Amino acid sequence: MTQAPEIPLHAQRNRFDLPDELLRLREEQPVTKIRLPWGTSAWLVTKYSDIREVFGDANRFSNSAEARPFGDQIADRSGFLLAYDPPDHTRLRKMLTPEFTVRRIRRLQPRIEAIVDDHLDALEQAGPPADLVSTFALPIPSLVICELLGVPYDDRDEFQDHAAVRLDMTQDVDKRIAALEASRRYMAGLVATHRANPGDDMIGMLIREHGDDLTDTELTGVADLLLLAGHETTSNMLALGTLLLLRHPEQAAEIRAGRLVDEAVEELLRYLSIVHSGIPRTAKQDLVLSGQRIAAGDVLVCSLPAANRDPILGADLGTFDITRKISAHMAFGHGLHHCLGAPLARMEMRIAFPALLRRFPTMALAAPYEELPFRQHSPVHGLQALPITW
Template sequence: MPDNPLTALLAARPLGCPFDPPTALAALRDERPLTRMVFPDGHRGWLATGHAVVRAVLADPRFSSRYELMHHALADIGPLSAAPLGDPTGLDAPEHTRYRKLLAGKFTVRRMRQLTERIEEITAAHLDEMARTGGPVDLFEAFAHPVPAQVICELLGVPFSERENFQRQAMVVNSAGYSQQEQFDAFATIEDYVRKLVVAKRAAPTDDLLSDLTTTDLTEAELAGVGGFLLGAGLDTTANMLGLGTFALLTHPDQLAALRAEPDLADQAVEELMRYLTIVHTGARAALADIELAGQTIKAGETVALSLQAADRDPARFDDPDTLDIRRNAVGHLGFGHGPHQCLGQQLARVEMRVALPALVTRFPALRLAVPADEVPLRHGADVYGVHLLPVVW
């Protein structure tokens, strides 16, 4: 064990490289893929940066996902509370398994691919509106945000007119700049609306996921929590992948040209962008027992911060990892996590990106940034990385 633990997560990205993890993380990963770290609240825990180590922690049930057992790696927001009802990401088996089994069947590859035609229609409608408006536009507001927002709203049976309120609340939930109480309050606002919607769905079911879930053994409160969780997650993450992914392509013209010339590369492009950007960049787990890993002993009760962004740039796992290459086989990336808590909505996110990105770049072949790349405002300090806005012209 090193006598000089890190006193904070190495979080500052290199200047002029908005897509790269902090340079110091790479040096640390290559030297010590698991190292001691003092968390912002003073807790002495660990930081995992190597792909193999991060993947091992995510797969090991001896590491807990329960929030109340962890310490926050990015900010001192006080003791963490237990997950709100309906949020499976902060639970362990068997509670997590129950939610997972109920929801996994709703997000199968086959079912999500059946949505492709509707996602194509939604994408085309927003591209048509961009063409009518003319540039410059904020691509995040005009395209990256509303496409997944409309998809998740339709999937759950939520009126699309409510999306702006939900987006604001989802940003609070996914930002380290707010206290846990503020994050829980934002989640409660979403949950309160969904609770009222669930009552209406029970009385008059419609063809949507929330109505579907009313036929399960979930209680009213659990339904509201699960619905709020799915809505918040579906709004924020894919929107930021579309926004930051487009930004990455616009600043890598060779990759943009390749995707435009070969739309069949969309599947590989999505996986590579997930790896290269890893927008959910940092996670955590709490050790439930003493665990030997990477030559170190992690004691029961210690929190391990997981740098997924450093892991996805690990040269021990990916050749030339700091290069964006949409022809790469990026299978094994951690952009959707790994293990029992791997992202439930990953198949929906894949379909949305596979449809939206090629459609955007082929519809507007002269698409380019309307401001210098270093003037694009980025979501530094947020749990989900992305752009605040993306001015483009064509």
Template structure:
């Protein structure tokens, strides 16, 4: 779950359109499903030109310090309406005086600040503690359903997708009677195997679903996040803003966590020494989650900013209007910050990474994401002895045609 500019209205969107703009070697991971795409690796410095296939030039940021600067410096804008992003599929638009929607990941302060503050007030310690117990119940329920069905399953639809979907239901206060519809539309709308038309129809259905949910919370508030936003925000949020925020939470909180659960399990199974250490010492789990977030960095090239004035970054002079694209997978393997960054080491000393972004757009729900990953991976490993791949690793289909990297399916078996 993130507020890093890679989610919201763009989340779940296939990069089929982006492929008309981005060189393939910066989005396709090739033979190594856990490492950065080849085009992100190697020399050229922490800030270097990125020639786009539409003829424009952006600037690729691969250095950790330089990426943090971009994400924290107000001279780099996230506002895609006021400032044209060279990687955008939308044509340049005239400056707008006012925003009426709630897609705050594409806003700068003070518009961003007001909406984020309203949402921050709902991510209380009490609510996170309550959700933690439900996360465990949901995880256990789905693992036990896998066990009851035999000794083999596809982990993506059986576990990785439904767990965060149901957690979002809890967070937003979706009635139990409506959760099947919510899960079905979510699964189709965010699935890499759905056709573009199926995704479009599912997302339209989700938009209508959220409008009905907002209306229901206005009439009958409960102790959930959406009710809090409807009745406690000052000044009040419009229905359009509330729907946009709810959809942002869905896409940000579902797709990223689901892909981390699937890809994280795949990575552990392909690093048996690290898996054995984690099984032997469950206390390593918190550090393991952080290392997996750093090592895998599933947000590929979804985070971009536009310089609003001339800026010198990493020794490179950028003109006003320059688009910078943050290569999170490479920035999270900057050798200036991590020894042996290409090695998965669950005992690595915990240091800051960019999996949840940085600065004013840093992920609001990172605490909840960590809870889901810690509990989800823990229940899988403790309840499925001998968990292993059911197919050769090279047969596991990856989804590098999406802005959020992951696996399309993960066939596993256990003893």
């Protein structure tokens, strides 16, 4: 059995808390050298203002040169939008942006509400106890992104299994590459089907409106990324967010009553910061960041949880408070790589949390909090399971 790699500092969590060492570095040494799991070194950036600078300046910090979540193993990143710099990134993102505007996403609201209600009905009929991850948190965003993209939901076991391996840092690199390649083969087959008969979904739209400007490989990469990110991130927000609200019943009561829902979603995003760092950046020139000299070619890893609890944003950010007013958090990143699906994720959470809390007002944990299986060794923080009763 392969020994699990050491979890790098920027990806460590103690349930909802951050390591003391990470917080200390943000105050005393906000740019410091670390070793990454695949053996290379990088600069860990922990201060909010520094991370905004890194994320906001594509002229000095590149996504493509060291955008390697699997180390140096994968050369073909066609369509993997997060690993693109301008002008290629600009070209691809411009094609996708119209489908992710707040106005366009609003069209999905009735369908998302129906999907949430259907899963709540099934949960209620099955009765307690239940695992909220497998019955609610994972299937809802999976079904939403499948319908949006034009991916058959019946194939969910296949693409969810591939996603689980791709994001599991305890798996050896060959297995993770094999899962990525299997995901791309699956999506390439789907793209070919859509080329022959484009529907009204997003893949069909891209083919009809931009088919001559997008290669099949690019379209496969874009769709694969959207499918992966579209269900993995929101599902972990729904599970972790529910657990957090169960531990703060007074704040859950506000959401159940329909109050402070928008504020609660933003505070959940900030406080949980489920994506540890996103794609590493590479310095394109010699530069200085927080007094630290960075050489051209050096890799930078940015801690989003540390940034989102930086005192520059407000007081007592280590506590969860839905009355807080912070709009400039970086749970969705910042700059030209700001998460394309942010409006969709926000809508799913604004619908799902109040509906869940209203349907099951007596919901409680069905296992001791200390025994809950939090995800480790993953780029995305979350829960493997959330046993509940009511």
